[in-house]
């Protein structure tokens with residue numbers, strides 16, 4: 001259990017990290033959800049965003065966010081399921097964001113690797129989610145796989161209709177998509193894929209991005225990083241991606257933790273920042289009078 005070792009505890013005890021994208025409602029976590037969230041806390045992960053993949057199943061995602069203090073959630077339809085939820089409107093999505101724990105729209109976008117959903121349905125869904133992000137002011141969590149040209153084109157067309165905040169999650173695209181997304185003011189988030197041996201091209205992109213646009217995430221239960229590759233991923237392992245991002249950019253892990261957390265709280269503006277570094281040892285009493 002490397003994460004419980006003294007060495008890792010020492011490494012992470014001063015860090016504040018965020019897992020900006022995980023899927024805690026997946027059956028992989030059902031048997032030990034509280035333990036998974038507790039292990040994340042144990043390595044300094046201050047906030048987790050559990051990401052919706054189907055509006056029809058949003059209640060289960062929201063229930064986890066309601067139950068766990070540090071966990072927030074999004075609402076949306078993954079491109080894999082775009083054809084199953086063609087009638088979801090931007091207004092439907094926005095209505096669900098009235099809940100204080102719903103802090104983002106998505107994940108939505110284009111997946112041309114699997115093509116589980118017809119491409120026209122994916123594009124329609126993507127544009128609906130963009131409209132919801134624009135209307136709510138909440139960040140859009142974009143899933144784009146092997147669809148760089150169409151993703152960039154749609155983002156640029158839609159930004160012309162009015163600005164919206166967004167992050168390209170689990171970035172695996174090329175330098176052109178990264179450059180165009182950054183030009184639009186959007187963020188780029190890296191998973192454990194960044195740690196894989198054959199990810200040199202991705203690391204070159206990560207090295208060159210502006211410091212104020214980068215995020216880290218796990219996409220757990222998928223994509224376990226580094227030495228955990230092939231195992232079930234979990235939010236605590238976001239540290240491994242942060243370590244590689246730090247090495248890649250030639251800065252200290254503490255600096256990457258600070259920068260990516262700062263970026264997260266700027267983008268996910270509805271998520272409250274930890275009151276202080278001590279918050280996790282001494283959770284504030286919600287009913288206490290303000291000092």
Ligand SMILES: [Zn+2]
Pocket residue numbers: 107142143144169170
């Ligand atoms: Zn995704």
Ligand SMILES: [Zn+2]
Pocket residue numbers: 021022023051107219
């Ligand atoms: Zn995801």
